Amino acid sequence: MEDKQVPDIVVGRLPIYLRALTFLKTEHREITSSQELGDRLGISSAQIRKDLSHFGEFGKQGTGYDIRHLETNLKRILHVDRMWDVVLIGAGDLGQALANYRGFAGRGFHISAVFDKSTEKIGREIVEGLVVEDVAALSERIKEVGWQMAIIAVPAEEAQAVANTLMEAGVKAILSYAPISLMVPSGIRVEHIDPAVHLQHLTYYLG
Amino acid sequence: MEDKQVPDIVVGRLPIYLRALTFLKTEHREITSSQELGDRLGISSAQIRKDLSHFGEFGKQGTGYDIRHLETNLKRILHVDRMWDVVLIGAGDLGQALANYRGFAGRGFHISAVFDKSTEKIGREIVEGLVVEDVAALSERIKEVGWQMAIIAVPAEEAQAVANTLMEAGVKAILSYAPISLMVPSGIRVEHIDPAVHLQHLTYYLG
DNA sequence: CGACCTTTGTCAAAGTTTGCACAAAGAATC
């Protein structure tokens, strides 16, 4: 089943399911059900079963899902049954926080390099073992190392130019924190994180 | 038209449109079209026109949209034609970056207080004019000041407890950076930001 | 063992969202 085109909206929920399973493990749970997951996530149980059914049969009737088994499978489906090296552009407050974030490792990601354009930051060890490099060398370094993923944490004005450099050098997936919509050709995937967008979505409902 | 229940998915796109208009203003543009906006955002022009039509008629046939006029209207619709005071919980790296972020002011938000539980952080001036307060006083302070919005930037283990405190004290909208799905009663709105979720969504397509 | 309970995977129906296509309105050009 795993090859027919799966809707992107379904793919987008898989990381949420995976996160919930990891959480259940911290509570030393071994078995769960679509009902329990749905209650926790605010999603119908039918939707969870349907989503998973795109990829195979992971549950056992009358019992539910073995948490470790489903977790293993979701990791495989999402290709996080391996570690991904990610390059970070921008060593400001946000870049600092991302470089320091302990949460990536357990979920398949490792920040392997940080770039910035400020001469004050270049050469500084932003985190144990991670020295800020000059963004002027970005393209060359990507071609040399072959990173496929990048996180953009630079100001809006510089983000599109950085994205262009990344794509030209071979990066295929970008997570951008810049508050603009990056324009990219098809074949490149981008996700945007912008807290103000979320806050404005919330204020709509605050009347 | 503005009162019939508008789909949440439509509301979620409005902040993106608003952001794009602000960007066009930086290029000193005065007029745009659904076509141009759509190209920039990777959305069909029909969808943009349809989305806006839920709220009124903002364009002029043969011309397009006056950027300032549409911007003003979107701000009004999203209730960001005023400033919102937001309370931030968590003064770690991420809390620090959020407190320092210059981008909120222009988009309707002001971080008015920061709370943490660490005695080392309490009392420290995290940003000019913003002193970290003791999270033990959070509930009392919210009831006193009346904040309706909060940003959670604490570790996963503490996030649900913080959310419960916030809701009990009267907060109605939460933006959470904790890597868990918060459980909240209906009537409270939550948005989640989790970079690993986005990265995992991307790796699915990296085969 | 048999009766009963739980839960999956899936089908079809219901509901939602998107996009096409076009009339109407306005601007530009000759």
Add this chain to the structure above:
DNA sequence: GATTCTTTGTGCAAACTTTGACAAAGGTCG
């Protein structure tokens, strides 16, 4: 001022997504 071009707002159909319902499978308990 008539023709042509542009662009909106919208009705309708198509595409997509979610949900309800249930047979089948498996577990529990007396």
